[in-house]
Amino acid sequence: MAGISRRGLFPLLGGAAALSQGTMLRAALPQRGMRVAVIGAGIIGASIAYHLARDGAMVTVLEKEKPAAGATGGSFAWLNAGGKRPHPYYMLNLLGILGWHRLQTELGHDALPMQWNGCVQWRSGADVAQRTQASIEQQMAWGYPSQMIDAARLSALMPGLNPGAVDVASFCPAEGTVNPRVATEAMLAAAETLGATVESPVSVTGFDAGAGPVRRVLTGGGALDVDAVVIAAGLDSMPLSAMLGAHVPIETSPGILAHTEPGANVLPRLAFGAGANMKQPPDGGFVTGSTFAGTPDMAPTRKNGERLLAAARTYVPALHDLKLDWVSIGHRVLPKDSFPIVGHLPGKTNAYVAAMHSGMSMAPLIGELAATEVLGGPKAELLTTFRPDRFAG
Ligand SMILES: Cc1cc2nc3c(=O)[nH]c(=O)nc-3n(C[C@H](O)[C@H](O)[C@H](O)COP(=O)(O)OP(=O)(O)OC[C@H]3O[C@@H](n4cnc5c(N)ncnc54)[C@H](O)[C@@H]3O)c2cc1C
Structure with a gap:
């Protein structure tokens, strides 16, 4: 792979112990050791990468510029749910706020200072x-x-x-609020401590998939064998999903x-x-x-x-x-209808997308739910009305 790996693959097993509170509980998830590429190191990609690594996946984050280079770096990052409707969308934001408190406990208050x-x-x-x-x-x-x-x-x-x-x-x-760059870096650092690799600048240019599952993610510097891929590429989630035949409309x-x-x-x-x-x-x-x-x-x-x-x-x-x-x-x-687009792409069992506004408020929850679903755990009822297949056909 071209690009700079911020840390080598699986460097610090000792560090993993410090961040493994959730790991024991999650040992029953069926797909531990799965090789997952996460495209994009904004707040959503960073959160999904951290939760996947925490839950035992072998994670590679591919970022075309640098962490928080997209919407995240320019975000006001007001963590809120008030006034958000309808009720399922309000719940995603409310549980997002709760998720920030959990994350602060998992990562430590020094690593993730919040107001x-x-x-x-x-x-x-x-x-x-x-x-x-x-x-x-x-x-x-x-x-x-x-x-x-x-x-x-x-x-x-x-x-x-x-x-x-x-x-x-x-x-x-x-x-409350958080510095979006600091939060992104904190989650990526925690993921790296758990064995994830963050490659940047590396731009994803395509997929080796055909009509079946994605086998390899293609970049300017080479190809990466994967068991699953997560598209958390912000605005670019639309063209990347289109390469896999899915319509993910984003403005x-x-x-x-x-x-x-x-x-x-x-x-x-x-x-x-x-x-x-x-x-x-x-x-x-x-x-x-x-x-x-x-x-x-x-x-x-x-x-x-x-x-x-x-x-x-x-x-x-x-x-x-x-x-x-x-x-x-x-x-x-x-997203064209204003609501998050989260879930497996229609017809692709191992390609997942997560694109949304108010992503700062929801990031910890989306990371938790997406990691569970990517690793083959239960489908989150909370996400039922936010699936990408609502735009299909
Ligand atoms: C001005 C502003 C104010 C906001 N205020 C709030 C707020 O108060 N509260 C709130 O909750 N939300 C707010 N938001 C929304 C929130 O910031 C976003 O929803 C969130 O940052 C989206 O994160 P993301 O990770 O999905 O996307 P991004 O941050 O855009 O990250 C996507 C990443 O993918 C990378 N990428 C793209 N294509 C490729 C490729 N082919 N290969 C590799 N990498 C790729 C990009 O470089 C980028 O780093 C605001 C946004 C803005 C712009």
Whole structure:
């Protein structure tokens, strides 16, 4: 194989013991020792690779650029489920949040630092207030711990916030965030410790499959014999799946974010006001964007970064001390009907795809479920409505 292996194959059996809490329980899975190629080292590929390695597979991750080079590296990474509908999609996100707590325990808090202080949101305007109230009530009816709060509670939760007019505010203590690059690297490192190999830059160019199962994955630098392949290639999951005869329709929209240099922590939790979504994860770097919708007309220039930062500073004056470091652009992975596409490709018993938006929120759960299914374990009922065959024919 061409490319740089970040570590040799099966190097540290000793290290595997430290990460093997789940292994004993999973010894009954039928396909231990299976050779699995995971295409893509974004948050989804990294999570699937970690869970496969944890469960005894011989994993090779193939990444065409570098880990977190795709949507993951440009993600805001708000880990949330509130407002996500219908109920099965909400459950994937809710269990995703739970999965992050499990992962933090498995990988260690030092390897996977996270911020779990929740998220506040506020707005002005009577119609917005009405809509927010209805949304929060629906979330509460599903057991999600969102709550309406008044201006006094908002300032108690966010000392130093200058929110302007507040007609409605809410708080969800269950939400959090993580640095998406750090999380991706942490999962890949854990997978490597368990014997996985991460090859990058190596681009997958095709498959040796014919009408049957995939036997080899083809790359610019050679071919890899496999028992199974997982396509977690973000936007490129569409053309790669097409090579195996499957229609996996994905669209995209860009989003830019301004990142500051690390500094004193001025933002204890995620904070969303009109025109500024803000967070400051444990590494101290502050991150802000203007909207969760696409921003196709905003190039990732320093000028636009300064504009985003200026909007955030009107709400949090202490941000004046933090300097713009860089501006990212991420291209969202948007399945055509907005919902995750996860499962074996139609007609291919050993080719699996995982492509989605909100992948940061769901990554630990998707990794767990995908690994179980790839290794021949039970099919997850949770994924029933998210299978790729909904686009077949
Ligand atoms: C601006 C923005 C804000 C977001 N905010 C949030 C948020 O707040 N909360 C949330 O939950 N989600 C959010 N998302 C969505 C989330 O980031 C994505 O759903 C997630 O990162 C997708 O991860 P992925 O691993 O599927 O794809 P990617 O991160 O795109 O990874 C795919 C990888 O595959 C590699 N690859 C592609 N083709 C090949 C090939 N042929 N061979 C080898 N490698 C290949 C790529 O180089 C890439 O590294 C946001 C996304 C963006 C862009």
